Amino acid sequence: MSDSAKEDIQLLIEDIHLDFGGLKALNGVSASVRKGEIFSIIGPNGAGKTSLLNCINRFYTPSKGKILFEGHDLLKYKPHKISTLGIARTFQNVELFKYMTVLDNIKLGRHIHLKSGFLSGGIYYGKTRREEIELREEIEEKIIDFLEIEHIRKSIVHTLPFGMQKRVELGRALAMKPKILLLDEPAAGMNLEETEDIVRFILDINEEWGVTIILIEHDMGVVMDISDRVCVLDFGEKIAEGKPDQVRRDEHVIKAYLGQADLTLSRLGA
Amino acid sequence: MRSGDFKEDYIKDEAIFQSVFVKFWLGLFFVFLVLFPFAANIHMLYIANLIGFAVIGAVGLNLLTGFTGQISLGHAAFLGVGAYASAILITRCGFSFWLSVPLAGLVSALAGFLIGLPSLRVKGLYLCIATLASQFIFGFIFVHWESMTNGITGIHIPPPSIGDFKFDTERKFYWITLVSVILAVGYARNLVRSKMGRAFMAIRDRDLAAEIMGINLFRYKLSSFAISSFYAGVAGALWVSFLKVVTPEHFPFLLSIEYLAMIIVGGLGSVLGSIFGAIFMTLVPETLSVLSDIVKEMAPGWENLIIPFKEVVFGFLIVGFLVFEPHGLVEIWNRIKKFFILWPFSY
Numbered sequence: 358m359s360d361s362a363k364e365d366i367q368l369l370i371e372d373i374h375l376d377f378g379g380l381k382a383l384n385g386v387s388a389s390v391r392k393g394e395i396f397s398i399i400g401p402n403g404a405g406k407t408s409l410l411n412c413i414n415r416f417y418t419p420s421k422g423k424i425l426f427e428g429h430d431l432l433k434y435k436p437h438k439i440s441t442l443g444i445a446r447t448f449q450n451v452e453l454f455k456y457m458t459v460l461d462n463i464k465l466g467r468h469i470h471l472k473s474g475f476l477s478g479g480i481y482y483g484k485t486r487r488e489e490i491e492l493r494e495e496i497e498e499k500i501i502d503f504l505e506i507e508h509i510r511k512s513i514v515h516t517l518p519f520g521m522q523k524r525v526e527l528g529r530a531l532a533m534k535p536k537i538l539l540l541d542e543p544a545a546g547m548n549l550e551e552t553e554d555i556v557r558f559i560l561d562i563n564e565e566w567g568v569t570i571i572l573i574e575h576d577m578g579v580v581m582d583i584s585d586r587v588c589v590l591d592f593g594e595k596i597a598e599g600k601p602d603q604v605r606r607d608e609h610v611i612k613a614y615l616g617q618a619d620l621t622l623s624r625l626g627a
Numbered sequence: 628m629r630s631g632d633f634k635e636d637y638i639k640d641e642a643i644f645q646s647v648f649v650k651f652w653l654g655l656f657f658v659f660l661v662l663f664p665f666a667a668n669i670h671m672l673y674i675a676n677l678i679g680f681a682v683i684g685a686v687g688l689n690l691l692t693g694f695t696g697q698i699s700l701g702h703a704a705f706l707g708v709g710a711y712a713s714a715i716l717i718t719r720c721g722f723s724f725w726l727s728v729p730l731a732g733l734v735s736a737l738a739g740f741l742i743g744l745p746s747l748r749v750k751g752l753y754l755c756i757a758t759l760a761s762q763f764i765f766g767f768i769f770v771h772w773e774s775m776t777n778g779i780t781g782i783h784i785p786p787p788s789i790g791d792f793k794f795d796t797e798r799k800f801y802w803i804t805l806v807s808v809i810l811a812v813g814y815a816r817n818l819v820r821s822k823m824g825r826a827f828m829a830i831r832d833r834d835l836a837a838e839i840m841g842i843n844l845f846r847y848k849l850s851s852f853a854i855s856s857f858y859a860g861v862a863g864a865l866w867v868s869f870l871k872v873v874t875p876e877h878f879p880f881l882l883s884i885e886y887l888a889m890i891i892v893g894g895l896g897s898v899l900g901s902i903f904g905a906i907f908m909t910l911v912p913e914t915l916s917v918l919s920d921i922v923k924e925m926a927p928g929w930e931n932l933i934i935p936f937k938e939v940v941f942g943f944l945i946v947g948f949l950v951f952e953p954h955g956l957v958e959i960w961n962r963i964k965k966f967f968i969l970w971p972f973s974y
């Protein structure tokens with residue numbers, strides 16, 4: 358690797374081991390994600406993809422290994438401090454605040470950027486009022502507009518269809534002003550049209566907002582289309598990494614996917 | 628492109644009272660509150676004061692339980708801490724009532740902070756039991772720390788005063804209660820629509836996602852305990868200054884249950900709901916005693932059956948609301964509001 362490429366590395370994952378009882382969910386996984394790229398993680402069910410994101414988020418603590426984000430050793434951080442570094446995330450099964458409105462959910466994304474406390478918040482005058490109105494304006498213009506969710510802004514989240522909830526969750530992550538965005542199967546359970554929308558959003562976020570993206574996705578069409586690089590996990594180990602074209606032809610990858618009924622070679626695009 | 632009009636819209640949308648309907652009725656209600664003491668008799672004013680204390684206590688409990696999702700079975704204990712703190716500050720340290728009330732709130736907040744400490748480790752039922760323990764620990768202290776609390780005899784408290792003016796009647800005390808309630812409700816209403824209130828609700832709905840947003844669970848749960856107990860402490864301090872006496876019997880476990888009943892009946896996670904609940908649950912025993920008077924007239928001897936009904940009625944109300952109207956009275960109000968929203972201002 359050349360020196361300039363090294364400098365570009367934003368997230369460095371080194372030799373991560375994670376066990377659940379006897380099960381090795383991650384077994385010495387290393388990867389490096391460059392600033393500004395779309396880095397996809399694929400692999401069969403139970404390969405350890407979500408677990409890897411959970412390590413980055415500090416929900417899980419690996420038994421061995423290192424994770425560096427822009428020079429910060431993430432394993433030294435508490436989960437709630439991760440967002441302050443500029444790391445945002447969405448979840449495979451949607452982790453929204455179910456009984457709150459879409460607007461409040463997205464406002465919560467801004468939490469760390471707001472200043473009001475228990476005194477100024479309760480008095481809600483001057484600075485706090487201005488802060489709340491500015492917040493509303495920014496969210497309306499940059500996020501609600503962008504994700505085309507004006508019509509549901511006042512809806513309570515749990516009343517929305519799953520696809521819409523995923524979109525709201527993306528909005529909430531964007532509200533955090535992230536430098537890197539971890540997306541866990543953003544298109545799962547979506548129809549063709551919804552998937553196209555989500556892909557368009559991801560590309561825009563990456564290109565126009567300059568946000569690095571780590572994408573876990575089972576839809577191979579999407580992955581092969583938009584990724585700069587792809588990393589393949591199987592049984593907690595990395596079996597391949599490279600440009601979509603290389604990965605597609607890799608024999609380990611083909612073998613790993615042959616075991617799976619629902620992900621045939623044709624879906625790999627080979 | 629966005630025009631100035633949009634900005635106006637957001638400002639309006641973020642305002643505390645949004646529709647003309649709400650503003651109109653709120654204005655009318657305020658006029659009623661101000662005129663009330665001139666028209667009401669002593670008994671009605673007595674009840675009005677009790678409702679006021681209940682509103683402050685219920686709003687406090689709702690911040691903790693309804694908004695932050697931390698169930699507390701020891702709310703009465705924090706009323707007690709505030710009540711005793713202010714009584715002791717007034718009678719032993721020579722503090723004025725006006726200073727003793729906020730200080731009582733702070734002492735109670737500190738107690739709430741300490742009781743909240745286990746909340747990061749334990750959740751749900753286990754937290755319930757931890758807060759229940761606080762009920763009995765403080766109850767024990769009120770009775771047995773005799774050098775400070777005078778044990779079961781309690782402490783007599785002089786009425787609040789400004790110069791020579793004494794707030795020694797229900798009618799005069801009403802003004803203290805009214806101003807306190809307005810401050811307490813206004814603060815809570817604002818808090819829940821700003822950063823801190825949203826963080827509370829996030830913890831209630833999904834603590835894992837709240838952490839991803841950068842919310843420090845420990846800090847916010849403790850803040851919620853402290854603020855909630857501050858409210859309880861102020862309510863307790865006002866209450867016993869109004870009664871002019873404090874004894875351990877004022878803060879039984881049943882009072883904690885009554886507060887839970889208020890916020891369940893009124894509406895969990897709603898400031899307005901806390902108010903409805905406090906009014907409703909204070910009026911229930913009143914209605915029962917009026918009922919028992921009527922029964923006494925008509926069938927002497929049977930009235931004794933009605934009074935113990937209070938607990939039974941509370942029990943039925945809690946279960947009934949949980950089953951049939953889990954969002955409480957405030958939901959019924961919202962339905963009525965929707966129905967009338969354009970009336971009498973339909974345009």
Ligand SMILES: Nc1ncnc2c1ncn2[C@@H]1O[C@H](COP(=O)(O)OP(=O)(O)OP(=O)(O)O)[C@@H](O)[C@H]1O
Nearest residue numbers: 377380382400401402403404405406407408409449
């Ligand atoms: N909290 C946990 N406790 C026990 N085992 C776990 C836990 N989390 C994950 N695992 C196990 O670790 C392995 C990897 O799980 P993970 O969720 O990371 O897979 P994945 O690649 O995201 O799969 P999918 O495509 O189905 O989402 C699985 O065998 C899973 O059962």
Ligand SMILES: [Mg+2]
Nearest residue numbers: 406407408449
């Ligand atoms: Mg997964």
